[in-house]
Amino acid sequence: MPRKVRLEEISILKEIAELLNEGTEMNAVLAEVLKKLLQLTGLKTGWIFLIDEEGVHQLAAFEALPPALTYDSNHRMCKGECWCVNRYRNKKLTNATNIIECKRIEEAIAAKAGDTLGLTHHATVPLRAGNERFGLLNVGSPNKTYFQQEELALLESVAFQIGTAVKRIMLNKREQETALVAERNRLARDLHDSVNQLLFSLSLTARAGTEMAEGAEIGQTFHYIQDLAQEALGEMRALIWQLKPQGLENGILCALKGYAEMLGLLIEIKVAGVASFPGKVEETLWRIGQEALANCKKHSQSSHVYLSLDRNSKSVTMVIKDHGCGFHYSQCNDIPSYGLKNMKARTEALDGKFQLTSAPGTGTEIKVYIPV
Template sequence: MSRNEEIGILKEIAELLNEGTDSKTVLAGVLRKLLSLTGLQTGWIFLIDEKGEHQLAAKVSLPEVLAVNEYKRMCQGDCWCVGRYNSGKLNKAVNIIECQRIENVILEKAGDTGGLTHHATVPLRAGNERFGLLNVGSPNKTHFERDELALLEAVAFQIGTALKRIKLTQREQETALISERNRLARDLHDSVNQLLFSLSLTARAGREMTENEEVKQTFSYIQDLAQDALGEMRALIWQLKPQGLENGIVSALSSYAEMLGLTIEAKLTGISSFPEKVEEALWRIGQEALGNCKKHSQTTHVSLFLNRSSDSVTMKIQDQGCGFYYDESFELASFGLKNMKARTEGLKGTFHINSEPGKGTEIQIQIPI
């Protein structure tokens, strides 16, 4: 491959990477482009987190035997390239690593690998920050030339730089979202909240000034509506801007329960600090669960249990109210429950509900840290 051809490949890939804002979409597109431009046939990208756990973020033309059962062989277990990456021994493009996952297929006689036996592997990095591995190969190809490895290394650096840019962009967007929530909470508090409070006072004054019983009842009804709306508005402001979260999630949820008129018994065991994303999820899930208790449980007593271990956090919210019939084999009927489940699973956690009519409801989530 000539120098001009290499520059052309790097240019096309750079243009593709600069357009992307979603890491998985970017990785899938750049992998297809790389294989197309180099004439290689197969590739896959592992993203590897701080704990050394990998996920299959992109793949192109993997042998069918590696694709069965939703790529189970690729997603589970360790291999030589991931092991060397995690041990710090894989710092540049390597020529060539015999693929342990493919070798296991051959040893087990599990299926046809289509002639694919080896692959080159390249770490994805930007400066000192590492993101995972780029693996490429072709049927019956057992050797990569030095210039091929140099090109793969340059592409891997481009990918690592793009992943870092996307990560920083997402962080900026999260910061901007928090700022916008705070601004909206202030606006609601300073305008709508005050208007509802004034309406409540005006209705009360009108009720006391009139002697007509029907008019009194009308003013009382208006005052009740204003008070209900005021309660809903305060709950909305809490959801937008969690006052008290700076004192910890238990304090914040306890204050939120009190604001809803619930009596809460809270217990925290283990470490009291949480990663920011986990604490945000706990807060939102806890709000939804406490709101459901207020609306549906027909009781004002709630228990909150929070345990933080070295590798996970478990939260239980339980009431002894009316409960409901729940079967895990059916789809969740409530949008609020679906939302709680989605937030939990978005952080690779597990979500469970236990409820029976007359026996209360327990919501339990566990999120890895």
């Protein structure tokens, strides 16, 4: 091999190692590493599946997929079964495997979904770090039906680095989430022990002042201060609930019911299916439910709220509805408040759908659909 070519390969390998060692954004890192790997090997097409503990795969990165596979927003890559994913789930795929006829491509050809650009086969390599597995690296080229052992060895080496990086990024994200929860808990304790107690003391003092005041005007002033203190105390308790929900350890329904009661709302709950969810989904439902119930309290002019949760094997749908005053809103318009926009953003961050329905005199309905 010419020295110049060898130096270029070493340089690319160094860039891949640096990306995997320093990157923090999972999909961005995987996309850039995949691009450089194809440049290094001279291959044309590649994609990376991340696969969770339940065997559900997601298309985390891809490069130069043929139109037959990118048709309908990569739907064929994101859904359905294939040989490599099934073998991975069954723990029968442990090393770089030479050539696999791609079932997704065969189905695309049968469905006349578009041009395959000559891609018929691919090599597949599991992403591992020690005994832990994280997904698959697949690479191929038009009309290529065989990989040399040296090629497979190189792919396996890079795949191991990718697996190690995926583990590092996941651990780092978990540490950040743990630190965030700890900080929320600390702040909730501080607010309860300091500001909450001060507001309670202020309320008692104002009440005593009302009873001791000699003049009606002074008594009214103390009464006004007491009302303000009580209102602030209610707001503070709601804030502490948001930071550290009581009852979430017993499930989302218990937490939302307790929060609604703390706000003074009468809540009717209906459940279909099993009310247990992955951690991220449960936290998202909690935060959206929190915001929706707080909006009911502040704006609906009604104390009655309806909550439903419908969980099946593929998704969860949560509906929160009041029969209050409502407001003018059309699906064609922008969502009118920061809180509602935040609900929508949280839903879409989990590939879900958010729907807002409201009109004067008919109340407001929040509907959230999240795949699980």
